[in-house]
Amino acid sequence: MGAKSVIGFQMARIARGEPELYERWRQELWRLFGDGALKPAVHGEFALEDAAKAHEAIESRSNLGKVVLRP
Secondary structure, eight states: OOOOOOOOOOHHHHHHHOHHHHHHHHHHHHHHHHTTOOOOOEEEEEEGGGHHHHHHHHHTTOOSSEEEEEO
16 A cells, blocks of 8 residues: 555765755654654663673664664
């Protein structure tokens, strides 16, 4: 039913090649996040002391979302 997938892309490449487009997208993303319309998926939160465990989750590719380190 019109579903879309994004496999991956490089924002840094867009920022270098099309800075005006990058800035427009950046502002829109922060607006959506601020409005609560954009909710990043968080796989897990780790204390800073457990950074090695956080890296293990990323390196094993077991995370299904962001890995967050908390001070």
